[in-house]
Amino acid sequence: MAAPESGDGNNGAARMVTLISSDNTRFEVEAAAASLSQTLQLTILDGGGGGGDGIPLPNVDSATLSKVLEYCIKHAPAAANGGAPNATAVDRAELERFDNEFVNIDQSVLYSLIMAAHNLEIEGLQSLVAKKVADMIKGKSPMEIRRTLGFPDPTPEEQAEMNAHMLEYGWAYE
Amino acid sequence: MARKTTRGDRLSTLGDATLTRILSHLPTDEAVRTSILSRRWRNVHATVPVLDVVDPKIGDRDGGYKDLPMCYEQKVTCALLSRDPKGPIRVLWLDAYHPTHTLLAQWIPIALRAGAEELDVKLRCQEASRLRLCPFIPYEGASADFDGGDLGRYITTPRNLFHSAMLRHLSLSRWTLEFLKDVSLMPLQTLVLHRIMGSAEALQRLVSSCLQLTDLRLEECPGVKKLTVTSASLRTFALICCHNTTSIKLDSRRLRSPSPTMQLSQH
Numbered sequence: 001m002a003a004p005e006s007g008d009g010n011n012g013a014a015r016m017v018t019l020i021s022s023d024n025t026r027f028e029v030e031a032a033a034a035s036l037s038q039t040l041q042l043t044i045l046d047g048g049g050g051g052g053d054g055i056p057l058p059n060v061d062s063a064t065l066s067k068v069l070e071y072c073i074k075h076a077p078a079a080a081n082g083g084a085p086n087a088t089a090v091d092r093a094e095l096e097r098f099d100n101e102f103v104n105i106d107q108s109v110l111y112s113l114i115m116a117a118h119n120l121e122i123e124g125l126q127s128l129v130a131k132k133v134a135d136m137i138k139g140k141s142p143m144e145i146r147r148t149l150g151f152p153d154p155t156p157e158e159q160a161e162m163n164a165h166m167l168e169y170g171w172a173y174e
Numbered sequence: 175m176a177r178k179t180t181r182g183d184r185l186s187t188l189g190d191a192t193l194t195r196i197l198s199h200l201p202t203d204e205a206v207r208t209s210i211l212s213r214r215w216r217n218v219h220a221t222v223p224v225l226d227v228v229d230p231k232i233g234d235r236d237g238g239y240k241d242l243p244m245c246y247e248q249k250v251t252c253a254l255l256s257r258d259p260k261g262p263i264r265v266l267w268l269d270a271y272h273p274t275h276t277l278l279a280q281w282i283p284i285a286l287r288a289g290a291e292e293l294d295v296k297l298r299c300q301e302a303s304r305l306r307l308c309p310f311i312p313y314e315g316a317s318a319d320f321d322g323g324d325l326g327r328y329i330t331t332p333r334n335l336f337h338s339a340m341l342r343h344l345s346l347s348r349w350t351l352e353f354l355k356d357v358s359l360m361p362l363q364t365l366v367l368h369r370i371m372g373s374a375e376a377l378q379r380l381v382s383s384c385l386q387l388t389d390l391r392l393e394e395c396p397g398v399k400k401l402t403v404t405s406a407s408l409r410t411f412a413l414i415c416c417h418n419t420t421s422i423k424l425d426s427r428r429l430r431s432p433s434p435t436m437q438l439s440q441h
Contacts, residue, residue, distance in 0.1 A: 111185060115188065118191070130198070131199045134200050137196075138200060138204060142207060142210045142211060150184075151211065165209065165210050165216075169209065171244050171248060172204075172252070
């Protein structure tokens, strides 16, 4: 038999699906990895994405999709056995190392990932990127946050509004 | 005035759900502070389902923070009041030094009514008991038990804490646990008890009432003597510095999981 047995024991060989990015690049991945996306899961369960068809993703470009799939492929085995229960400490540490490395990226890539994770509804990735943005904000003053996130400098009018607001929420500035 | 689109503007184009998710990873005061960034961010904090407030005080009653213009109790209460009252609270994390217990007894039911699934309330206070309740630490007077003078010093858990159809994770540190006749914590999966003053019966009653428990951790609870854990779903069990323990029984006939991970550490 040519096809290798897959570990999950569902259908023998791992089923593959094709995803097509907004710039028409085709990505072939295991259905189990693509199914981390709640959005794709139903289509895949219905048998979509196989053979010559592909699932078009008009909101995700190829650079972002390739990054998203890197995450899905890494996390698919752990997700298959229901998350943590059977994972060893070594497996978990390895995933954590991967995650930390994974979000060590340029802000513009990070924002594209946030949107893709949201559109594709990939729970773990949504949390991971949200936490990364939160870490960029943590411990900073409002002006530092504005600069970190790339807001333009406030106009005098905005500055006045900010000062008034700071008084109103004084308790949060102690 | 025309402005070029900047990265900050790009983040601001994300939906409320995404921004709320980002702010869920911040301590509450920091999340609230983002409301100053722009009009887009003004009300995002109000629907963040996490309340996370840590008291900076340590040591004596004023903890060197006599000059703090805002006390911890005010801060938590403001955090609760600045929320959208219709928004759920999923997570309540408090770390408080000598909090006013009448307020504490209000915050917890507010969170539970708002749908709290995770509750982690660490209390700290001035106490004569050793930093670690362990007879084997190399200090004079090392003991497995609380110092007699501290008995009754910890705040008693509010009764309504033990009636929730939503709560899945409960972690308590430095509380007094009374014997409770009725506990209904059906969905509770994780229970962490650290430095709890309570009788063997009170602790047993609480543990026996959590039938779905997957993870149980008991640390420095001198009240633990003989304990039977009957949850069929137990995955991990840790017993750390509970030196009065004479027997632990895991009712393994009912265990569905292969075998729970045990950590017994008595040092």
